[in-house]
Amino acid sequence: xxxxxxxxxxxxxxxxxxxxxxxxxxxxxxxxxxxxxxxxxxxxxxxxxxxxxxxxxxxxxxxxxxxxxxxxxxxxxxxxxxxxxxxxxxxxxxxxxxxxxxxxxxxxxxxxxxxxxxxxxxxxxxxxxxxxxxxxxxxxxxxxxxxxxxxxxxxxxxxxxxxxxxxxxxxxxxxxxxxxxxxxxxxxxxxxxxxxxxxxxxxxxxxxxxxxxxxxxxxxxxxxxxxxxxxxxxxxxxxxxxxxxxxxxxxxxxxxxxxxxxxxxxxxxxxxxxxxxxxxxxxxxxxxxxxxxxxxxxxxxxxxxxxxxxxxxxxxxxxxxxxxxxxxxxxxxxxxxxxxxxxxxxxxxxxxxxxxxxxxxxxxxxxxxxxxxxxxxxxxxxxxxx
Amino acid sequence: xxxxxxxxxxxxxxxxxxxxxxxxxxxxxxxxxxxxxxxxxxxxxxxxxxxxxxxxxxxxxxxxxxxxxxxxxxxxxxxxxxxxxxxxxxxx
Numbered sequence: 001x002x003x004x005x006x007x008x009x010x011x012x013x014x015x016x017x018x019x020x021x022x023x024x025x026x027x028x029x030x031x032x033x034x035x036x037x038x039x040x041x042x043x044x045x046x047x048x049x050x051x052x053x054x055x056x057x058x059x060x061x062x063x064x065x066x067x068x069x070x071x072x073x074x075x076x077x078x079x080x081x082x083x084x085x086x087x088x089x090x091x092x093x094x095x096x097x098x099x100x101x102x103x104x105x106x107x108x109x110x111x112x113x114x115x116x117x118x119x120x121x122x123x124x125x126x127x128x129x130x131x132x133x134x135x136x137x138x139x140x141x142x143x144x145x146x147x148x149x150x151x152x153x154x155x156x157x158x159x160x161x162x163x164x165x166x167x168x169x170x171x172x173x174x175x176x177x178x179x180x181x182x183x184x185x186x187x188x189x190x191x192x193x194x195x196x197x198x199x200x201x202x203x204x205x206x207x208x209x210x211x212x213x214x215x216x217x218x219x220x221x222x223x224x225x226x227x228x229x230x231x232x233x234x235x236x237x238x239x240x241x242x243x244x245x246x247x248x249x250x251x252x253x254x255x256x257x258x259x260x261x262x263x264x265x266x267x268x269x270x271x272x273x274x275x276x277x278x279x280x281x282x283x284x285x286x287x288x289x290x291x292x293x294x295x296x297x298x299x300x301x302x303x304x305x306x307x308x309x310x311x312x313x314x315x316x317x318x319x320x321x322x323x324x325x326x327x328x329x330x331x332x333x334x335x336x337x338x339x340x341x342x343x344x345x346x347x348x349x350x351x352x353x354x355x356x357x358x359x360x361x362x363x364x365x366x367x368x369x370x371x372x373x374x375x376x377x378x379x380x381x382x383x384x385x386x
Numbered sequence: 387x388x389x390x391x392x393x394x395x396x397x398x399x400x401x402x403x404x405x406x407x408x409x410x411x412x413x414x415x416x417x418x419x420x421x422x423x424x425x426x427x428x429x430x431x432x433x434x435x436x437x438x439x440x441x442x443x444x445x446x447x448x449x450x451x452x453x454x455x456x457x458x459x460x461x462x463x464x465x466x467x468x469x470x471x472x473x474x475x476x477x478x
Binding site for chain 2: 215238
């Protein structure tokens, strides 16, 4: 564990491990322009389907948009706007969270979509040049906020990649980092085991209550979860029940005690291991992590999932060797060697730890090299069970 | 190469580390099991008899219950196991 971290300290004390220039459209109509800029430059962009509606989901959308635009891996955010007061509220909130460099490019003032593109591209290029001049400096372990995610789980997930990630998570928590487990759907049936590891009995109660709240909402909707969880792919992979999937998914959080429970997209207030109430949907979870200021994610997958974020490097760990060999440019590390009998859990856990540190220090992930920049707004209706 | 992974001594299932052929005999960890069905890699095989409604135990924890009697060597999956939580019988 002689490794150390380097990054980009931000004015508010948070730390980035990337120095991204993000193009952030604040209306669905401006997303094509944002995408075009990311294709023409090294800037990253998101696209979404939100058109400024103020509905029951607005508070959730507002929290995600503002937190995402202010993720510490961002050097500067260029907001594409229609010029509405609601957009200014989002921008002001992003600045109050910690975004220091930003520009607004307003199509209503410019009066041309083509000029919007040209002006915003020019802004991106000049921010990129400035970002390149910033040098990395040594940063403490507490600046690392790790997100733990799994997607496309198979029966080996809970035996290989997830417990190996748990080893790496425990090492980081021990050093003073933040580690966040998400996916409420995927701790259902294992919540009593997590609650028993709470530092404070109230945290244990919150873990139980978060799952109970979710379970009530599902029962209220009259949804038969068997169609969604475990998913058809999970069942083909050998997972039979939701509890079985949860027992394996929870292994990602190792054996450290739980410091707290976070609402969706809320940042961790101090070092330690947390549980965040997120949807099971991979991209909504990843987006919520980014909005919470998480700066590195490790994503375990049995069936291969290309998901990546515009602003958070996402390390893919394969649960089985076949997957790692079949689509090698999706996968950063193979934990299938544990089932093959060629490496131990501890050895793979240490490899994941080293990979996290290398990626934090600048090594590009497979998802970054593939320019995966997925983004999805979580709404309380329709997507919650997925 | 081991063909089964037993995660906890109190478990009544093991995970297949390779595709298991029906009729083959597995001898491992003091167990001798005749495989009763084709069982794909990653799927579960009963290592102890499990009665209808009895808990199915993996990682030393209950992951659901048997919906029919399950013999040693049988494939343990959605056709003979149901979760205890959020399954159709609970949702009205």
